Amino acid sequence: MSRFVLITPSSxxxxxxxxxxxxxxxxxxxxxxxxxxxxDMDxxxxxxxxxxxxxxxxxxxIPVEDALRLAVVVDVKFPEVSVVLVHDDHPEIALQAMRSGVRDILSPLADVPSIRAQLERACQASASRQRTAEQHPGQKQSGLVIGVFSPKGGVGKTTIATNLAVGLGKIAPMSVVIVDLDLQFGDVATGLYLNPEYSVLDAVSGAATQDSMVLKAFLTAHPSGVYALCGPRNPADADRVTxxxxxxxxxxxxxxxxxVVVDTGPGLTEPSLAAMEQCTDAVWVTxxxxxxxxxxxxxxxxxxxxxxxPETRHVVLNFADTRTGLSVQDIEATLGAPxxxxxxxxxxLTLATxxxxxxxxxxxxxPATKSLTELVQRFDHAWRAASQRKLHRRVVVR
Known part of the structure; x- marks a missing residue:
């Protein structure tokens, strides 16, 4: 047995x-x-x-088409194996690789420490899938569905959702998708500087509802290694999504x-309620x-x-400022939650948005980078396993 198998003509x-x-x-x-x-493939x-x-x-x-053809087969035959493609990072290649089951893309110019870090991450992902397969034989395990919600608009919900998706993409490259369910005035495309060809409307229609490969064709690749399913361009199309x-x-x-990161519209709309029923985690923004x-x-x-x-709750206080006349304790007392x-x-953060x-x-x-990183860490499986008792710890405003 070999922990790593490498196919390349490059010595x-x-x-x-x-x-x-x-x-x-x-x-x-x-x-x-x-x-x-x-x-012989066999x-x-x-x-x-x-x-x-x-x-x-x-x-x-190695020709990309040959690598991706084998990746598809490996993904089916050996789903616990982490497939890594060494190639220049390009959104089009990344999207093709994702559809083929590739778990990560590594630059051919990467140095030894970078290669070691990505191999270690790939091994951790493989071990996680192996444990899941042993615990649920014959059953494909679902990922986390993280909804970002707020009854009020203007609280920076989309900014938090896009940063959360990009941050998770560093933990699980090519294994993160953000969905814009603010179907009338969604800003995920703007927040990620994307010009998507397809939208949620395409993804919920026709063959995409039955075939995951067709569904993935409607996703838009982002340079950070995550994928986006953006809202319709025409606000009137929101009524066409049930x-x-x-x-x-x-x-x-x-x-x-x-x-799966879900950015929802403000208020308790039908799309938001439908999403909430599928969420494993809810990020509440105020x-x-x-x-x-x-x-x-x-x-x-x-x-x-x-x-x-949803079962797991994460309350995020945005725009925290001690000069507002409110304290964290005031907010916690009003919410009845930490x-x-x-x-x-x-x-x-405003400039980046x-x-x-x-x-x-x-x-x-x-300081906002540190806080957003803390939010991302709450969804790292290793961190969650070690920190379940601390999920609702008190924070202080910096």
Missing amino acids: EFEQKVRLAVAGGLQGHVKSLPASILTG ALLEQLALERPEVLLFGPG SEQITRLLQQLALEFRY GMDVPSVRGLRTGLDVLHQLNLL VNVSIPRSRA NRGVPLLQDKVRD
Whole structure:
């Protein structure tokens, strides 16, 4: 058995991989010649079955179409294997790779420490899928569906949703999708500086409802390695999307992605309520002002009466500022729930939003970056497993 299988004609890249593994990863590397991709597919699959790798790397010098063709088969035959494609990062290639089952893309110019870090991450993802398969034999495990909600508009909900998606993309590259369910005036495309060809309306119609490959064709790749399903261009098209279609859409995406981030419109609309029923986690966003805090409290009370509250709650205080006359304790007392993450008012965050480049994409040094990272960490499976008792700890305004 080999923990890593590498297919490449590049001896230079092979040497870097071997140095990366020897420098801190257990297991060894099995190198296969690039010519094996043009030979007997059954023989290649038998070789992989014999090696049982955790990570399969398609190194530089391999035609992309050959690598992606095998990736599709490996994704079906050996779903626990993390497939890594070594290629220049490009949205079109990334989208094709995602549809083929590739879990990560590695630059051919990556240095040894970067290769080691990505291999370690790929091994962790493989181990997680292996545990899931053992716990739920024959059953495909759904990813987390994280809804971002607020009864009031203007609290920075889309900014938080886009940063959350980009941050999760660093934990699980190519395994994150953000869905814009503010169907009339959604801003996910603007927040990510995207010009999508397709929208939610395309994804809930026709063959996409039955075929995940067709559904993935309607996603838009983002340079950070996440995917977006944006809202319709015409606000009138919102009426053409039903609650039943939203339910089906989120169920499909949860089977294909490790994380599904749902940005909802303000208020308790039908699309938001339909999404809420599918969410494993709800991120509740409030500003540091009386109307938004009271609006959130009223919304939570209504949802509690309807028994629609997702199992896991994360309360985010946005635009936190001690000069507003309110304290975190005041807000917690009004909500009847602890604030989990406090994001300070930030010029850098506002600038990033206006540029369409999420703060976590550029790694800007700012207090808001630290707070957004804390929010992202709450959805890291390893962190959640170790910190369940601390999910509702008190925060302070910085």
